[in-house]
Amino acid sequence: MAIQSKPIPALYTVYILRSTVRHASLYIGSTPNPPRRLSQHNGEAKGGAARTSKGNLRPWEMVGLVSGFPSMVAALKFEWALTNPHLSLHIPSSSRLTVTTGRTKRGRPRRPTKTLVSIVSNIHLLLRVPSFSRWPLKLHFFAPEVYEAWKKWCSTASEPLRESLVVVTDFGKIGAKRSKKTAPIPVPEDDNGEGVEDSTAEQAEPWGIHALPLDYEPIKDYVVKSQNVFEFEQEGNCVICRDEILSGQGLHAVCTNEGCEGVGHLSCWSRHFLPASDLDGDGTILPIHGHCPKCKGGVQWSDMMKELTLRVRGQKDIEKLLKTKRKRAAKAKAAAKSS
Known part of the structure; x- marks a missing residue:
């Protein structure tokens, strides 16, 4: 059976x-969809895991996650390594923070009990090992105490993480009771302490996992720009080697910055970025970031590759994205006319 190539997913997480x-x-x-997966774990939708089905432990909450995986398989590898840090071959034996204690009835090494400290420490370790250290991963924390545990571990860890690693916190409204999807909206009260309707109350913004982009909407404008460049054969010369880019021949990437239509051969972008991505002389061939020679703006390799794989392998996803854009534009135009 032939393996179907897919674009880099809009979102895939280990939570x-x-x-x-x-x-x-x-x-x-x-999961590629944290809100839906949380509903499954809490029994609100079909498909929850057996280990989270005990009613006396529900409801569950997602307190942190790692995003930015280039594929579902990549996320599954990281998930397995984080779940089995005592066995994972991604972690050298000399670097293990978690060791097995005893064996199961089948003779397999018993999985150690998870604690908050063991999880955040092993995330820190996995982000440093060669298998994952150069992936475009991002950390998200949705509970203050989990983030504090992370910071405490980082302050005592034997080795630091790369400076370009992004860590995001989103705690909603601390100290207030939070709903499933949004931070709370204060309810006005009358003189008797009874709640009253307030037409001026604004809907709170989604927070936590409900604020994560589940589709390609964040790179929509970038996708449109690239579509125009290649559809109208406006590639011009490679911004790095200056050779002419032949339309439809080879892989070409476009600068991610707004207003810049710099196009280059994929191999040229890679060679151009490697010196700027803290290469340690260990033969690494995967860039992390760099600057566009045309606009001088910073470019993340992962953003460029997401658009490239979407353009080459995800035509249906692009059609869906642009169709959504056209629908929204038509609604906005109709609303403007009616007003």
Whole structure:
């Protein structure tokens, strides 16, 4: 059976799940859609994991996750390594932070009990090992105490993480009761303490996992720009080697910066970026970031590759994205006319 190539996914994550009833109960999983997956774990939709189906531990909450995986398989590899840090071959034996204690009835090494400290410490370790250290991963924390545990571990870890690693926090409204999808909206009260309707109350913005982009919407303008460049054969010369770019021949990438239509051979972009991506002389061939020779703006290799794979392998995804844009534009135009 032939393997079907797919574009880099809009979102794929490895998440940390915690019971709101018993904080010591933790679970690690992976998903392209955290809100939907959380609903499954809480029994609100079909498909939850057996280990999270105990009613006395529900509801569960996602307190942190890692995003930016280049494929589902990549996320599954990271998930397995984080779930089995005592066995994973991605971690050298001399670097293990978690060791097995005893064996199961089948003779396999028993999986150690997960704790918050063990999870954040092993995330830190996995982000440093060669298998994952140069991936375009991003850390998200949705609970203050989990983020504090992360910071505490980082301050004592034997080795630092790369400076370009992005860490995002989103705690909603701290100290207030939070709904599933949004931070709370204060309810006005009358003189008797009864709630009253308030037409001026604004809908709160989604927070946490509900604010994550689940589709390619964040790079929509970039996709449109690239589509125009290649559809109208406006590639010109490579911004790095200056040779003419032959339309439809080879892989070409476009600068990610707004207003810049600099196009280059994929191999040229790679060679141009490697010196600027803290190469340690270890033979690494995967860039992380660099600057466009045309506009001088900073460019993330992962953003460029997401658009390239979408253009080459995801025509249906592009059609869906542009169709959504046209629908929204038509609605906005109709609204403007009616007003």
